[in-house]
Amino acid sequence: MKFIADSMLGGLARYLRMLGFSTEYSNSIDDKELIKFLDEDEKTILLTKDRILKRENKKYGDRIILISSDDKKEQTAEVLSKLNIKDKISPFSRCLDCNSKLVKIKNKESVRNLIPEETYKYFDEFYKCPKCNKIFWFSTHTQRMDIIIQKILKKVEDISL
Ligand SMILES: [Zn+2]
Known part of the structure; x- marks a missing residue:
């Protein structure tokens, strides 16, 4: 779909x-x-x-x-x-800007020069958009989105009641 x-x-x-x-x-x-x-x-x-x-x-x-x-x-x-x-x-799992599927970075070392040093230190899992070449990791940004997702799912339940 x-x-x-x-x-x-x-x-x-x-x-x-x-x-x-x-x-x-x-x-x-x-x-x-x-x-x-x-x-x-x-x-x-x-x-x-x-x-x-x-x-x-x-x-x-x-x-x-x-x-x-x-x-x-x-x-x-x-x-x-x-x-x-x-x-x-x-x-x-998908890039918000271009709709491409994100790809998990296998070798952390390969993104070292592409992200802030602190981020490299504190995170181990990185994803890349193959089209825009942006690097993603779990951070406050995704936590905020997680809250939005919970709100959406709550609304779905309200509709189906
Ligand atoms: Zn993209």
Whole structure:
């Protein structure tokens, strides 16, 4: 399963990437291009705020999900709830900026010159985005995201009650 998000849903796209779901996003993509993603791969699901787009493309049925909330945490909860994929999340496995899968660094030594010295000292596990070449490690940043993820999962439960 893969997602393509419309230009209104940049925040949602980043949150879905944070949860490990492949999510294409561009802030300049038009309706025609969005639909093209559906035609090219039947596993792709389109997320949109656009009622007319949904109405005019009825033939795709449930493969177009109309997002109602304006809050990105609630939007994410909507998607997880509608598709029942709460148990399929894989946090911190994908680059938030470009959607690529992160690769675990096997040899810590190889990132030594790419990260702050303190970070090198205190952390042992590092990941790399093969496309943007950014290095990631577990830090306050991921802890903050962890709190966001817990909030999203709580919202999913609220929806399904
Ligand atoms: Zn990247």
